Each structure stands twice: as structure tokens, then as C-alpha cells.
Amino acid sequence: MMDYEADTYRYIQIADVLRRHITDGELAAGEPLLSEVKIQERFGVARTTARRAVKVLRDEGLVYTLQGEGAFVGPPAAPRRSPRTIPMYQLIAREVAKRIASGAIKPRRGIPSEKRLMDQYAVARETARRAVALLREQGWVYTVPQLGSFASLPEKWPVDREDDA
DSSP: OOOTTSSSOHHHHHHHHHHHHHHTTSSOTTOBOOOHHHHHHHHTOOHHHHHHHHHHHHHTTSEEEETTTEEEESOTTSOOOOOOSSOHHHHHHHHHHHHHHHTSSOTTSBOOOHHHHHHHHTOOHHHHHHHHHHHHHHTSEEEETTTEEEEOOGGGSOSSHHHHO
16 A cells, blocks of 8 residues: 655555556446545545646556546547536536525525535536536626635526526
């Protein structure tokens, strides 16, 4: 496992652990690798360390990455898991919009922070940011600098909610 006092960089140690999971057949071609957030949690490391570990495996051709979806075992031509029809940031935005429309998140009250969305959906910060940006663009939320994002008043919500949310 990990030796936090060793002279080997942590990202190399993490790559070694993940490589063993792949070569031992615990992860088959097309299966998702642990997300960067899950690598952080499991190994107690920073995001950049997790990212570097995945890069090592990608450079070796053991995994490939799809923007907004994560890393998957095998080369890009490997059998893929069923493709996601809607990008993850849009799915997150839809779920938050449904919570606003249902009253679970009241108008002028905070929506989950980027960090909370990252943890809840195991996604990168950029994915969470894109979800909030989409909600803002559609009128579901507004942002107050230094305070966060808040649910808009109903009159600001999209007119055609099913298509937008």
C-alpha cells in the first residue's frame, strides 16, 4: 500500500496501486477508474497528487480520460461503458433545478456550494462550476460575490422548465 515516509513520490505510489488493480483484472477495460476526489479521499492526498497519478497511467496507455466524465481503464479504443447521453454538469444542474422548483431549496436561499456538489457527485471543480453557471444562465440561481449562489425568485425561473432544467 502507501508508505508516506518513503522516498518515492506519493503520486507514483498511487499509480502503482491503481496499476495493480488494472493488471490483476480487478478493473476491466471500459470500467471507470477512481475519480480524483475518491483518490484524494482514499489516499489522503491533494487534488494535484491524484491528478498526477492518473496522468502516469494515462501516459502508460493503461487509462484514457473523457472530459467531464473521468478516467476509464484501457486505451481510447477499448470497449467503453455505455456513453452518457447528457454531460454530468447538465445532470447536476437538472437535479438542483428540480430541488428549487419543488421548494426543497427556497427562493433567496443558498444552493449547495461547488465543494458540496463536488463531494456529492464525485466530480471535478470545473464540472460543479459549469453546473452552477448553467443554472445561473437559465435563471434558476444568482450569485452574490463572497456569499455564494442562491435560488432565484420563481418569476426568474425559465418559462419552459422541462427543457431547461
